[in-house]
Amino acid sequence: MTTPDLESAIGFSLGLMAQLITNIKLKVEHIKMTLVKTIKKIASRNSCILMVFTLVALSITANAKGITACGNNTAAAKLVQLIKTHKNQQRVVLNCNEKLNKIAKIKAQIIIDNQDLWHDAGHMTPNQLLRKHGFKLPKTYPTFGNQVEALAGGEHTAEAVFEDFINSEPHRNLLLGEDDFFKSQDQIGAAFIKEPSTDHQYYWVVIIADEKENKAKQDIVIDVKPPVFSNKKRKRGKEIKDKLYRAKVRRTRIN
Incomplete structure (x- = not known):
């Protein structure tokens, strides 16, 4: 190449x-x-x-x-849900309140510690208890009264205790807002505690209140009856205390 x-x-x-x-x-x-x-x-x-x-x-x-936010546990939350969604619920708004949740749990523990399923357990009325723990109830709520709290003992499910509440007229009025005074309350908290070693074992506390001035006119204080007891666990001493309690609140009037 x-x-x-x-x-x-x-x-x-x-x-x-x-x-x-x-x-x-x-x-x-x-x-x-x-x-x-x-x-x-x-x-x-x-x-x-x-x-x-x-x-x-x-x-x-x-x-x-x-x-x-609606209770201290799922059982309490379930009860709140039943209250809020009941077909006869008269309130348009019922908001979960963290402070009322805490107070409800405090009340449940007071009841257990004192073995006293009663609104004035711990020598303090429900209205006093709310004010002590920072919930600003209006002055129209009397010191020695209960226009905010529903208690129950003995039922182990939210459905059962709710039925007990609904079958009690004063508790139903509070929970469903059937009276104008209660209807204006738009904040709710709840607690459920199980303590097997105690008499009632299951304890429920529901608190419905508000911090605004209640404009509903009431001559006599609308007071929620003493607690709901399941399985007929109410004792004779409690029945006597019930009568004295109701006599006291009948003498209490809103200023």
Whole structure:
């Protein structure tokens, strides 16, 4: 092969190699772009999935907060839900109140500690108890009275205790707002405590109140009757105390 032919062959080979390298670069770039697009799609898809899971988690958290905000546990929350959604509920709004939840739990513990399922357990009326723990009841609520609290002992489910409450006219008036005085109350809290070693074992406290001035005109203080006792656990001493309690509140009037 002559020198010109060799140079021509080398030039041709170099041209082919350059073309091959160019093609390889183009293919690599194409592969790179394809990979980038694929990764973006996967990332986008995963971000959507992640977003869905995040929204679900937030929803579950919100629901969980909603439950605990209406009571000290799920049993108390269930009772609050039954009260709020009853077909005869007269209130348009009944908001869960964290402070009333805490006070309801305090009251339940007082009852257990003193073994006294009564509104004035611990030598303090419900109205006094609310004020002591920072809930600002209006002055129209008498010190020695109860226009805010429903108590029950002995029932182990929210459905059962709610039925007991509804079958008691004074408790029904408070819980469902059947009287104008009670209807204006728009804050609720509740507590449920189980203590097997005690007489009633299951203790329920519901508090419905408000901090605004109650404009409902009442001659005699509307007072919620003493607690609901299941399984006929009311004792003779309690019955006597019941009569004395009601006699006292009948003599108490709203200023």
